[in-house]
Amino acid sequence: MTAPLVALGGPPGSGKTTAARSVAAKLHLELRSAGDLFRAAASARRMDLLEFSAYAEAHPEVDLEIDEAMIGLAGPGRMLEGRLVGEFLRRRGLHALWIDVTAREEVRAQRIAHRDHLSVADALARTRARERSERDRYARFYGIDLDATQPDERVDASDLTPEQVVERIIALVEPRMKERT
Numbered sequence: 001m002t003a004p005l006v007a008l009g010g011p012p013g014s015g016k017t018t019a020a021r022s023v024a025a026k027l028h029l030e031l032r033s034a035g036d037l038f039r040a041a042a043s044a045r046r047m048d049l050l051e052f053s054a055y056a057e058a059h060p061e062v063d064l065e066i067d068e069a070m071i072g073l074a075g076p077g078r079m080l081e082g083r084l085v086g087e088f089l090r091r092r093g094l095h096a097l098w099i100d101v102t103a104r105e106e107v108r109a110q111r112i113a114h115r116d117h118l119s120v121a122d123a124l125a126r127t128r129a130r131e132r133s134e135r136d137r138y139a140r141f142y143g144i145d146l147d148a149t150q151p152d153e154r155v156d157a158s159d160l161t162p163e164q165v166v167e168r169i170i171a172l173v174e175p176r177m178k179e180r181t
Helices: 018-029 036-046 050-058 059-073 085-091 105-116 118-142 162-181
Strands: 006-008 030-033 080-081 097-102 151-157
Touching: 006 018, 006 162, 018 030, 018 097, 018 162, 030 036, 036 050, 036 059, 036 080, 036 105, 050 059, 050 097, 050 118, 059 085, 059 118, 080 085, 085 097, 097 162, 105 118, 151 162
Parallel strands: 006 080, 006 097, 030 080, 097 151
Antiparallel strands: none
């Protein structure tokens, strides 16, 4: 059985990273995360994510380097986790199962608040600022309108446990694994 290439995207706080880790482990996929690359670049510059997002707005090379690195990692048996990775793979003609994990804004803010030890109001404000920055950068650098992207599948994690999100994603990936045997 040959494992497919899976692209897992979604907005901050949707649960995509948590799901990606679990799905990758359960299906024996090698996980690579654009968020990890972005966080490492922010840390190397001693900036938090919000500061680094602002920095990236004026320095397109930040996104371009991370995005090219992610595309270079594409291959069977890998799960690439990142906001735009599915769109990039599609534009390059690389076949992948592209799944977006979504959640309502208030749910995402609560998750981020819990994860980052913030108030929900602060998490919401930071998330909105980060998303504005991302939308602007993606439109300017790549001509991508996040609202117009069309993944192969969407999983709304708003009212699901992390385990249920993982089960839904596995249910989408496993048939692709069987197709390739």
